[in-house]
Amino acid sequence: MTSPFLSLTWTDHLTGRQGFLVVDRLVRGVCSGGLRMRPGCTLEEVTGLARGMSLKEALHYDPEARYVPLGGAKGGIDCDPRDPQAYGLLVRYLRAMRPYVESCWTTGEDLGLTQELVDRAVAEVGLVSCVQAVHPLLDDEDAARARLAAAFAVEVDGIGLDELVGGCGVAESVLTALDRAKVAHAGTRVALQGFGTMGGATARFLTRAGLTVVAVADVKGTVANPAGLDVESLLAARDAHGAVDRGALRPGDRELPDDAWLSTEAEVLVPAAVSYAIGVEEQGRIRARWIAEAANMPVVAEAEALLHARGVSVLPDVVVNSGTNAWWWWTLFGDIGADAEEAFAHTRRSMRSLVERVLTRAEADGTTPRAAAHAIARQRLPVITDRFGTHRRD
Template sequence: MTTIPNSSRYERYEDPHLTQRGDHSDSSALIDGPPVHEQTWVDPVTGTRGFLVIHSLVGGLATGGTRMRAGCTLSEVTDLARRMTLKTAAFGLPVGGAKAGLDIDPHHPEALEILQRFFTAMLPWLDKHWVTAEDMGISQTDLDEVLLSLGLSKSYHAALQLSDDPDQTLQRVLNGMATQAPGGLPLRDVIGGYGVAQACLGTANALGWNLADTTVAIQGIGTMGGGAGWFLHDAGAPVVAIADAAGTLYDPAGLEVPALLALRDSYGEIDRSGVPNHIQRLPSEAVLSLPSDILIPAAFSYALTTEAVPHITARTVVEAANSATTPQAEELLAVRGIPVIPDFVANAGAAAWTWWLLRGLVGTDPDDSFQLLSNQMQAKVAFMLSEWSESAVLPRRSALSFANANHRALANTHMTIP
């Protein structure tokens, strides 16, 4: 089993706001332990089923979004809660992982009333232990409005209670959330995609590739894929293919990503009437097989299956979507010498940034946030690919190892918020 590397190869962030605890009651020794709490709720009015899974607690806290999707299941929420534990542990954050879900179409006319009743039932967790956020089918605005009606200031209410001055901390967080990144978009909306881009840049650096010659193909141009494409283009990496639901746009010389992203409609698809004629228009699935050095699956889970593996020409895969690669496909890619940078590292930038903001480690200067995330992400990718190159250890296995080491180390800590 891989041990936590020394500082010359992998630097684990030491948080000045962590203190030691004398008990081990919060967290299991290993991330693969059973959930701390698993609950199925049935709405007494409509019969809608809802689920809350607290996979782990660190310092009494867990974090994870609330989603609303017709067909949502307990097993789906349980898997996502475990992945939140992996994300927080991989970045050494002093908080466990959780997730909630409602099995209902978010366009249902009573959706917000059902969400309010669900949160009412989960109020003890929201008040003291569970920090949630927007997820599939639920906006942060709707989430906060419902929580406000229940007497909770924000979705991170439980964390604010650790501050000596919750009002001051809340204002600091609100100021940080309102910070704009270069280009005018809110930092909170682009930091996740920036993290994916840094995972790609770290991959090129670790493997000794010239960035100007490192081509990238991106499946999905939402928050993660679109943001990653923008930042990679800005860094000088040629993004040669991007795919949305309408198809794949391909130019082996590199696409003008910002201009194409500006053509997205309300459904997140690029208006083809504004696309230059020289850009090739291919089926959506073509993005997986086009020549590239880095493939970013950012659209949906299990996009890379065993059937897709023979057609993949990329030299590396960086997962922006959760569970983008099936385990069997990842093994086959490894046989072909193609490493996969796992989702719980590559797409964890937004989660890490939120907790850095809560803890006062970053503020309203976007450069501070970008620099901290860049340092953290690139160090982790460098370590994973060093083990891959030297010992043929799967990057996921390396990441699981240091996430587990962090998880055990954090079991005896709790967080203080200035």
């Protein structure tokens, strides 16, 4: 594995807390990757996430599309997003990273941050946009920015389109795996860790596809009901960080310990919160047949090897949660418009095609889905570099 193009650590002069930026690679001088905020965030973590972004971009490469894959990057801040000092820290971090946001790094919300918060901090710093580095690559910048702004203004049943497309991609990944295995949607049970942007949207799409969500874990613990949770009621009872108001629970809903979601009787587990959630010890408690990585890097490598050996299929993050990033660029470059149904249809087609390709490759090679996805991406990365180069051609 090659070293990243750029790796830096920033120390806040007021709090002593650290932030990180890793640019794994550039395509036409630009890279893409969100900004996360969580206590304990490390440079090693951000480096792995940046590499994952390069793979996600490569996996969505379509030579006929307007969207041109970018390089991979990631930002991270070591702070609890609930800390009263968090917003000021975010602003100072972005002020320090301003030269990179202006020139090469396009970013957005990730774990611990909302797009609204990122946009507010970006404006306070004096930046045009969190994705302004890509503007010179657009055919019509004004039209593209207007299209993306209009897309972010779209809501479906009270939830923004920008939150929903990622969950649509996760759900389609799960449904594709079920369909390949000829497992009916109805009666298939799902347990989720995390009920924020990605977890909540995933729960909605899977429920509407006929699956039953039997457990949801948030910062307060796990809420479970073997007969199925009322997902829409729980979505309406969330706070800004995805924690569910327990006053919204029904008589049959039970409150269980934080890690109870791991051993829930369910066919599908969706870790949609933190990285490294499933280690060697945790994997031994899992009874599910599929794990869909809605979060970034939730299953450690040693645990994945043990899961694979006993027939549990891990659908990897570089595929499963790549829909949000792709939707930004499909919209900005003009492959789709600011319309929910068009966005969902395009996401479903693209994710189903990608998951089918990955699972077919894994079966043919006798490897894990992650190994297959990485193999496909490695084949595409040099093709992208040969076609577009690493530096912007002015």
